[in-house]
Amino acid sequence: MSDKVRVGLIGCGNIGAGGHAPAYLSVSGVELVAACDILPGRAEAVARLTGATAYQDYREVLARPDVDAVDLCLPTDQHASVAIEALRAGKHVLCEKPIARTLAEADAMIAAAREAGRVLMVGHVRRFDHRYTAIREALRAGEVGRPVYLRRAERQWLPFPADVWYWRPEAGGGVILDIGVHIADLFRWYLEDEPISVYAVGRQVRRAAREANSFDHALMTFHFRNGAIGVAEASWAYQPNYGGALYAELDVVGTAGKVHYSDRDTNPLLIYDAEEGAILPRYFRFMSTTEYAFQAEIGHFVECVRTGRSPSISPEDARAALEMALAAQRSAETGKPVAFSLEEAP
Ligand SMILES: NC(=O)c1ccc[n+]([C@@H]2O[C@H](COP(=O)([O-])OP(=O)(O)OC[C@H]3O[C@@H](n4cnc5c(N)ncnc54)[C@H](O)[C@@H]3O)[C@@H](O)[C@H]2O)c1
Numbered sequence: 108m109s110d111k112v113r114v115g116l117i118g119c120g121n122i123g124a125g126g127h128a129p130a131y132l133s134v135s136g137v138e139l140v141a142a143c144d145i146l147p148g149r150a151e152a153v154a155r156l157t158g159a160t161a162y163q164d165y166r167e168v169l170a171r172p173d174v175d176a177v178d179l180c181l182p183t184d185q186h187a188s189v190a191i192e193a194l195r196a197g198k199h200v201l202c203e204k205p206i207a208r209t210l211a212e213a214d215a216m217i218a219a220a221r222e223a224g225r226v227l228m229v230g231h232v233r234r235f236d237h238r239y240t241a242i243r244e245a246l247r248a249g250e251v252g253r254p255v256y257l258r259r260a261e262r263q264w265l266p267f268p269a270d271v272w273y274w275r276p277e278a279g280g281g282v283i284l285d286i287g288v289h290i291a292d293l294f295r296w297y298l299e300d301e302p303i304s305v306y307a308v309g310r311q312v313r314r315a316a317r318e319a320n321s322f323d324h325a326l327m328t329f330h331f332r333n334g335a336i337g338v339a340e341a342s343w344a345y346q347p348n349y350g351g352a353l354y355a356e357l358d359v360v361g362t363a364g365k366v367h368y369s370d371r372d373t374n375p376l377l378i379y380d381a382e383e384g385a386i387l388p389r390y391f392r393f394m395s396t397t398e399y400a401f402q403a404e405i406g407h408f409v410e411c412v413r414t415g416r417s418p419s420i421s422p423e424d425a426r427a428a429l430e431m432a433l434a435a436q437r438s439a440e441t442g443k444p445v446a447f448s449l450e451e452a453p
Pocket residue numbers: 117118119120121122123143144145146149163165180181182183185203204205230231232285
């Protein structure tokens with residue numbers, strides 16, 4: 108390997124061009140040398156920004172011996188096939204969330220990484236975002252006691268027309284898979300525990316969702332082994348004029364206090380003590396941007412490639428988040444709670 112990790116970005120759409128590509132310009136020890144998209148204009152735009160070479164066929168990127176790693180920002184149903192091909196070609200893989208569309212695909216990716224002896228890291232970007240890492244540090248420090256109740260909302264107006272893959276359940280899994288994996292991973296990460304059951308309700312609000320027979324609004328209740336409950340709302344159907352195109356909220360209620368985060372409040376994050384009330388000011392720690400989170404995520408991946416360290420988010424963590432989201436999807440489809448394989452539902 109040269110002194111820099113050389114990466115090929117595959118998929119230069121929304122998150123590839125907007126989130127990952129600019130981050131490569133400010134992370135040290137890495138160079139984006141290839142940018143690939145089946146739509147040549149998209150690859151060329153990233154190439155102009157970063158100095159990478161543009162490609163239309165990802166196999167040409169995999170064939171380059173000087174490419175150490177690939178960064179997959181592809182539609183969800185293509186994660187597994189391209190990741191496995193890349194791992195077999197000896198490349199390390201950073202893959203956008205969800206790890207894959209199905210558990211069988213996730214298992215095949217994990218096995219391929221093990222056989223190839225290469226890093227497989229899934230981009231659960233919340234784990235690299237100041238706001239959410241700060242909350243995790245507060246929880247680990249016992250600032251609110253033992254977390255017993257989590258309430259999370261991620262609401263947005265999916266800005267894509269009906270013919271985009273996001274709306275097709277077989278490609279993206281609908282809102283429960285796409286946003287649900289973020290929430291599932293956050294719950295497991297904060298609670299440091301495994302779920303035992305989920306009950307979910309899904310709705311088809313927008314015309315695109317009804318036409319695709321896909322949920323674009325969902326409510327989910329996860330029960331954890333330690334007795335904690337996580338309640339979540341995930342939506343692609345919140346009109347921008349309902350209060351912003353992206354809207355995230357979080358409460359973590361513990362035995363000795365509460366963490367509250369909202370990206371709409373003036374003080375976006377407050378930590379409450381059960382006796383003292385709100386503790387201020389705290390938010391100077393939480394003024395992170397998504398841009399920073401992508402830099403931190405890519406920086407961590409590069410460090411793992413260079414040192415052989417295992418990523419702080421393991422592929423098994425990403426699989427567990429997928430399993431939770433798929434179980435929620437099954438619950439919403441059947442109208443019944445779904446128990447995880449570990450134990451019986453309560
Ligand atoms: N971490 C996050 O917060 C976050 C946010 C958005 C999306 N994502 C995830 O990122 C992935 C991509 O989402 P997106 O919004 O960027 O989608 P997108 O449709 O905007 O981008 C995907 C790109 O891949 C290209 N593409 C498709 N097949 C290809 C192939 N075989 N070879 C090369 N290019 C190909 C498309 O032309 C498109 O430009 C999804 O899995 C999504 O869940 C994560």
